[in-house]
Amino acid sequence: MRTEYEPVIGLEIHVQLSTRTKMFCGCELSFGDEPNTHTCAVCLGLPGALPVVNERAIHFGLMIGLAFGCDIAERSEFHRKNYFYPDLPKGYQISQYDQPLCRGGEVGDVRIHRVHLEEDAAKLNHLGESGRIHGSGRSWVDFNRGGTPLVEIVTEPDIRSPEHAREWLTLLRTTLRVLGVSDVNMAEGSLRCDANVSVRPVGSTELGTKTELKNLNSFRFLERGLRAEIRRQIDLLQAGEPVVQETLHYDPRSDRLTPLRSKEEAHDYRYFPEPDLVPVLATEEMIAAARAAIPELPADRAARFERELGLSAERARLLAFRSELGDYYERAVAADGEDPVGLANWIPQLVERIGPDANPAESSVAPESLATLAAMVAAKEVSRDAAREVLTLLVREGGDPRTIVEREGLGALSGEGDGLAEIVQRAIESDPAAAAQVRSGNRKALGPLVGYVMRETKGRADGGEVTRLILERLGPS
Ligand code: ADP
Ligand code: ZN
Ligand code: MG
Numbered sequence: 001m002r003t004e005y006e007p008v009i010g011l012e013i014h015v016q017l018s019t020r021t022k023m024f025c026g027c028e029l030s031f032g033d034e035p036n037t038h039t040c041a042v043c044l045g046l047p048g049a050l051p052v053v054n055e056r057a058i059h060f061g062l063m064i065g066l067a068f069g070c071d072i073a074e075r076s077e078f079h080r081k082n083y084f085y086p087d088l089p090k091g092y093q094i095s096q097y098d099q100p101l102c103r104g105g106e107v108g109d110v111r112i113h114r115v116h117l118e119e120d121a122a123k124l125n126h127l128g129e130s131g132r133i134h135g136s137g138r139s140w141v142d143f144n145r146g147g148t149p150l151v152e153i154v155t156e157p158d159i160r161s162p163e164h165a166r167e168w169l170t171l172l173r174t175t176l177r178v179l180g181v182s183d184v185n186m187a188e189g190s191l192r193c194d195a196n197v198s199v200r201p202v203g204s205t206e207l208g209t210k211t212e213l214k215n216l217n218s219f220r221f222l223e224r225g226l227r228a229e230i231r232r233q234i235d236l237l238q239a240g241e242p243v244v245q246e247t248l249h250y251d252p253r254s255d256r257l258t259p260l261r262s263k264e265e266a267h268d269y270r271y272f273p274e275p276d277l278v279p280v281l282a283t284e285e286m287i288a289a290a291r292a293a294i295p296e297l298p299a300d301r302a303a304r305f306e307r308e309l310g311l312s313a314e315r316a317r318l319l320a321f322r323s324e325l326g327d328y329y330e331r332a333v334a335a336d337g338e339d340p341v342g343l344a345n346w347i348p349q350l351v352e353r354i355g356p357d358a359n360p361a362e363s364s365v366a367p368e369s370l371a372t373l374a375a376m377v378a379a380k381e382v383s384r385d386a387a388r389e390v391l392t393l394l395v396r397e398g399g400d401p402r403t404i405v406e407r408e409g410l411g412a413l414s415g416e417g418d419g420l421a422e423i424v425q426r427a428i429e430s431d432p433a434a435a436a437q438v439r440s441g442n443r444k445a446l447g448p449l450v451g452y453v454m455r456e457t458k459g460r461a462d463g464g465e466v467t468r469l470i471l472e473r474l475g476p477s
Contacts (some may be wrong), residue, residue, distance in 0.1 A: 003201040005237065008207060009114075009159035012281045013172065015151045015182045016120060016190040017060045022147035023119040024051030024094065024277075035125075035142035043147035045089030050276050053078075057149035060181040060279055061117050062290035064151055065102030067179055067297055068112050072282050076116075081231075086141055087121040094119050095152075097271045101280065107300060108171050117280075122146035150245040153182075157196065157207065162226035164218050169193060171321045174298045177193045178323055186218050195226055198243070199233045207242040208233075214260060215250050225250035229257055301326055309333065309340040321389060328360040329368050336371035343374045349388065351476040353395045364398030366455060367390070373401040385459030386410040413461045420461055422451075424469045427452035438474045447468060 023029055025042035041049035065072050079097035098115035123145040127138050153172070159165050170402070171190060173184045184191040193216050198208035213229055216222040229249070233243050250259040302320035305311045311319070320326045329347055333340050347360070350370060354363045361367075372388060376382045382390065382405055393404050405411050413420040427449045428435045437445035446467060453466045 003238070004034040005230075005234045006202045007226070008157045008198050008200060009161075009165050009226065010154045010157035010196045010210075011153075011159065011165065011169065012194045012196065013153040013155075013169075014120075014192040015153065015176060015184065017057050017149040017151060018180075018190075019054055019149050021054060021056075023054050023057055023117070023149040025147060026051075027147065029148055030144050031190070033144055035144060038144045039146070043089075043465065044143060045091070051094065051274075053277060053280065053398050054149055057117060058282075059286070059290055059293070060104060060179075061101045061115065061151055062282060062287060063181060063293055064153075064176070065105065065115050066287070066291050067175060067294050068102070068105035068107055068115065070102035070105035070112060070115060071101060072102055073280075074282055074286060074413070075099070076280045076282070078117075078277045078280075079271045079457075080274050080284050081118075081269045081271055085121070085267060086139070086148070089122070089143070089146065093121065094274055099279075101282070107155075107175060108168060110158045110168050113156050115151060115153050117151060118149045120145055120148035120149050149212070157210075162223040163232070165195065165226055166223045169219060169222060171298055173253070174321055174323050177373050178295055180295075189217070192217070193222055195222060195257045197226055197229055197233070199230060199237065209245050211243065211257075212247045213247065213250050213257065214247060221250060221252050224252065224255065225257070226284065228255050232257060251404075294345075298323065298326070304312040305344075309344070311341060311344050315344050318346065324359045324361060326350070331361075331367035332371040335368040338375060339378050342378055343371060346370055346374050346391070349391055350395070353392060363395060365394045366398075369394055369399075369401055374446060376401060376405070380412055380462045380465065381405075382395050382410060383412050383460055383462045385454070386412070389459075410460060412465075413457050418464070420457070421469060423453050423456045424449075424463075424466065424473065426456070428470070428473060435474055443452075 009214035016029075019029065020078035022043055027038045027040050027043055030038040042051055046308050062072060076096060077099040078094050080092040081095045081097070083094040084091060100114045102115035103113070105115075106113040112363070123142040125140045126140060127140065159168060176182050176184050176191075181191055195213045195216055196210045197213065197273045198210040200206060200208040211229060211233070213225050216225050227385050236243055239388065247258050247260040247397055250257050298320045302313070302316040305316035305320055305326075306313055309316075318325070319329050325347060329344060332343055336343070347370075350360055350363070350365060351358075354360060354365075370391075373382075373387055373394070377384055386405070390404050390408075390410060393399075393408070394401060413423075430452060433443045434448045438449065449470050450466050451462060453461055454463070
């Protein structure tokens, strides 16, 4: 019998904090500015320069830890992590080691291992053959990024599929965004994610040998990279070969993974306490201030959507885990709160039309218009099918749903006027077999009759109304 395998995934996420200044100096953060215009003796690592901790970064770190329900260390330390690379002018990165700011906690269904503070490295810009200005094969260092405050979040290996990883990272990003601690933009690198992954036979509780995937700089690549690596590991094990613990680079173009470095040649970072910084003492005042700064979090918002608006857990998560969807939805509910559940059903319809990553607030469909459309469906002024068409038009050209319904003649056909009764009669006459079955109580036979009417009316009739009219004629009275 073939062994079934299950993936085990843990993520390491680096988040650039949106403080005004860098982690250990007064240089301003400056994404996108002219290279090397925001530097000083400290962030260039000049001899004798002394770092000073950014209090705002500690505050943000505490907010994150408290939002995740972590244990906050009363006293945490900075360490030097030593290694050589051209983007690291001091020859070490100031990070946290055995005394991180936060431990434990959870976000959604994934436990957090630790959260610590550190500084970002400078940015290396590689110019290849195509580098227009500087010829081939050179690298340039932009020290503007060097020293940017980072929070590193390490999860426990609680994630069980690539889709789960993607959904969870969405929740994490939204949580950080509503906390207001980061831009959390993967394309710009303010949110960066490495994925550790192993597979094991289903039912086993031991962990398999893991690999670490780098360069997953979008939600799509995270999911695709994991899928490719899980496939590769299962193929190896099924061929009786071992998985080697190593770091892999995912190339989205070829969908292939190539080794970066194996664990044997891994660095010995020679961590030691940073002698130029005092320990961070998280006082009760600091913790109280951080707690007071935490707004409603996505998980709480989802719970509120369930509790107060009656949404299903799944629908509530879908809306709350992406704040732009949740915000849009709440604006629509504010415009017409008659039927929040019915209204929520229209958000996925809208997302389908504007694209999975687009912000509905930036689409041409105003939340008030969506609310109006949903209300018109609820009042049977327009059928569900016709309303879908109206939504497509709203996405394309904006405007008011009532105007579009009128202009396109998409208003619902009613039983009295509009000839709907006649069409129902024709449906019954055209399919006597189905009619007979309905008459004898078989409601399944309604399908072809309703389908006939829908075809004839091009979807403008209301399904419930059509069913009612058919039963009125055929139903057991
Ligand atoms: P390392 O010492 O290699 O950095 P850690 O124990 O610090 O490994 O874990 C780093 C990340 O890898 C964490 O997110 C953790 O959840 C995850 N992880 C650890 N072991 C495994 C495993 N066997 N399979 C998948 N993920 C793992
Ligand atoms: Zn500086
Ligand atoms: Mg680690």
